[in-house]
Amino acid sequence: MREMRETRGFVLGPYNPSPTTGLVDVPPRRRLTVWNALWLIAEGAWTILVGHWVTLRNFWRKKVTDQYPHRQARRNWLPGPGYRGDFALITDWKTWELRCIACLQCQNVCPSGCIHITPEGRGRERHPVEFYIDAGLCQYCWLCVEVCPASAITMTPDYETAVDTPRKLIRDIDYLRTRGLEFDDVQRPLEAQQTAEAEHEDKGE
Amino acid sequence: MIADWAERIRAFSEGLCTRFGIPGLLVDVLAWIFGAIFVLLLITVVALAAIYLERKVSGYIQSRLGPMRVGPIGLFQTPMDALKLLEKEDIVPRDADRFLHLLGPVLLVSATVMMFAVIPWDVRANVGRWLDWEIGLLYLVAVSGIGMLGIVCGGWGSNNKWSLLGALRGVAQLISYEIPLVLAAMCVVLQAETLSLSQMVEQQQAGIWAWFLWRPWLMLPAILLLIAGIAEVNRTPFDIPEAESELVAGFHTEYSGMKFGLFFLAEYTHLFVVGLLFAVLFLGGWASPLGGSNLPFEGLVWLNLKAWIFVLIAMWVRWTLPRLRVDQLMAMCWKLLIPASFAALVIVGVVLMYA
C-alpha cells in the first residue's frame, strides 16, 4: 500500500505533488526487522566488494600518464584545430611575401595592447617592416585573428613555446614569418575554426 | 630486535662513559638519547616508505603513475617533501595556546612510538626480556588511547573552530571504535589464553594453517579488527576528524612546518603499528608461513611483510570508499560493529568451551 502525505514546501525528485490534490505519493518505509537489517548489511558489503574490484582492476591497468618532457607517447602530437598556440604570420603561397597589409586593425582591436606594427609604403605596396607580438601580455582572445581582413595572422597549434626570459616572449617579424613557414598547414586550424563557427551559426544558436 | 638494540645502545653509552670519564649518572641519559635517535630513524623510515607507497598506490588505482620525477621512479620525492617541511616556517596562530599547540603532535607521535615497544619482532628478540610483557596487548591498547589526547590538545590549542570540531569528532570516533577493536582483540585473547603478544605468535608458529585467521570462529573478529583498525588511524572512509571538504584539515588546520610533518609521521606510523598488531594477532607475527624460523632476521622479514600487506589493504580501502558522514560513522560503530563484536566474543567463547 502506498500512503499519501501532504506536502510542506519544496519537494524534490520523484515526489511530485499531484496538481489537483497537492498530495504527494510517498513510497512506504521498509520496516527494519532483523532480516531486513541483515539484508542491508549483506547488500552494503557486496557493494563495497564490487567497488574494491573496480579499483583493483584499475590498479593493474595500463597507466594513462604521458611523461611528457621525458618521453612522449605520441610523437609530434599536436592539439586539435582551433588550439591557440604560438603566433604566426602567413606567407602568400605565390609571392612568398607576408599577406599582412599593415592595416593595423589587429593592433587596434587587441584588448591587451600587445601588438606593435611599423607599416611602410602606400596602397598595394603597404606592408609591415616591424611586427611585434608580446606573447607575455597576450590573452589569446583570437580577436586579432578574427579581425584581420587579409587572413594574415593566426595561431599555430604549437604549444611548446616556453622561453627562459620574458624578453623572448616578444615575437618579432622574422620569428612570426618562420613560424608561418614551418607550419605550412597553418591555415587549417583557422579554417576549421571558421567552418565550425559557420556551422554553429547555421544551427541558429 | 628492539631489545637487542636497546642493550647494545646501553652498552655503547656505558663504554662512552668509562672512556671519557663521564659520571655514571649520565649513562641512562645517553642511552635514552641514542635510543630516541634510533627509534626516530626507524619510524621516519617506516613513515617515508608508507607515504611513498600511498602515493604510488593511489596513483595506480587512478590509472596514474604517481611520483616519477625525483630520483628513480620517484623514490626521493617523499624525503624531499620531508626536508621541505623541516625548513618551513613554524607558524602558531596569535591567540593559540602555545603549549597545547606544541603538545598535540608530540603526544600523538610519542603515543605511536610507545606502541612499538611490545611488538614481538623476532623469535629471539623479546622472549625473557622486560619488553615481553605478560600484558602486552593491554599496554598497546592503553597507549594508543594517549594519541587521542594529542588530537584534543592540537584541536583545542589551535583556537580555531575547524580544529576544535575536528578534534571533537576525532575523539568521539576513536572512543567509539576502540570498543570493537578491543573486543575483536579479546576474541584472540580467548583463543590464545594470554595477553602476551609473543606467546600468541608462538601458538601460530606451525605454519600458514596455524594462523588464527583460518579458525572459522575468528574470521569475524579479523574483519572487525580490520575495520576498527582503519578507523583507529583516521583513514579515509573514517577520516571525519580531518574531512577536507568540511573542516579544511580538521585538527591540524593550524599546523605548519615540522609540526604538521609530525602529524603525518604519526598517522603513517600508527597505520604501520596497527598492521603489526593485525599481523601478530591473526597472521602469525614473525612466524614463517612455511613453519620453522631459522635464518637470522627471518622473523623480522615475515612480520614486516605481513604488516605491509595490512597497510596495502588499508590504502586500497582508502582509495576505493568515500568518506562517511559523522552520523553514519557513529551508527556504523554503535549499531553494527559493537553488536557484531559482542556476538563474536560470545561465539568464540561458546566454541572454545565446547570444542
Ligand code: SF4
Ligand atoms: S589574441 Fe593576443 S594579440 Fe590577438 S588580440 Fe587577443 S590579446 Fe591581442
Ligand code: SF4
Ligand atoms: S589585421 Fe591582418 S593585415 Fe591588418 S595589420 Fe594585422 S595582421 Fe596585418
